[in-house]
Amino acid sequence: APPNARPGYMTPMLCMSAGWGDAAILVPYALYKRTGDRKILADNYEMMQRWYGFLLGRAQQTTDEQQGGDYAKYTVLNGMDYGEWCEPGITPMQAMMNPRKSVGTAYLAYSGRLLAEVAEALGKADDAANYRDTAANAVKAYRTAFTENGVIKSDRQCEYVRAIAFALLGEDESKAAAATLNQMVIENGCHLNTGFLSTPFLCDVLAKYGYTDTAYKLLLQPDAPGWLYEVGKGATTVWETWTGIDENGKPHESLNHYSYGAICGWLFGGVCGIHYADGTLTIDPTPDKSLGWAKAAYDSPAGxxxxxxxxxxxxxTYEFEIPANLTADVTLPDGRKFTLAPGKHTV
Structure with a gap:
């Protein structure tokens, strides 16, 4: 749901929840990266600032009793949060009553970093420096409050996914966290236990750190929780929960809810390897025998x-098509690297 959702009792909670409210920053940023249109940023900059100010304001309410140390004022422990939402084994009510306190601080770091980039693109150097500093302090706050010297202590996959994806850990720490995450997925029978906020990053994080096999096992998991369970049940839409229609045929929650469909991001950017941003195209596919073949077509602003x-x-065998007036830097899993001119290519 966007920050300015349609009227209804859910709207105030959605607007105020970290992750959901951060759409105020994440959506214009993503559109800008695809289109290169700074007007998108200019038109939405005030909204982006106001959301970030609200989230930082929640952090400023943190007391030393709640979180000691130099970075207490960058630790978001107050206000309404949905946590992960729809994590397997955790009911929506439990998520609302006991949200993951690490979420708000993680987004204060992540969104702050993106907002600094936005300010830089708009020529607002002072704003950019301020947001970079706040984001850096939020990273330190996260590490202080939710890790033990960079080591995560949790039985939930989301905590590892988010910390890695949002660059809240050092590189060696991220490698160790990814290894732990991989083992957790395997020990869970190659099932995920992530919710709305971290599921989009799960397969990408695993593949980035060399666990492509595990990522594909998750992608092709036929049992709940997993994407193919709903396909096996005849779904033509994405469900809000992993078991929107249970084994007894009983439906519950929304049966038309995109969030878990965000795996499509990895199908385009991971499986087929298409990365188009800032007018630059790179392609680095990650093929796997378990899938056999894959093909993605993206109608980008460049074609x-x-x-x-x-x-x-x-x-x-690889197949590529590059639009006119664009080249693609391609990297294949066997280490081959080359640049492709516009046109169709088979490698």
């Missing part, structure tokens, strides 16, 4: 971008 691959035994 249609196509990336696909297919296994024939152990050999992989």
């Amino acid at each position: 249609r971008i196509v990336s696909g691959w297919r296994y024939d035994g152990d050999a992989v």
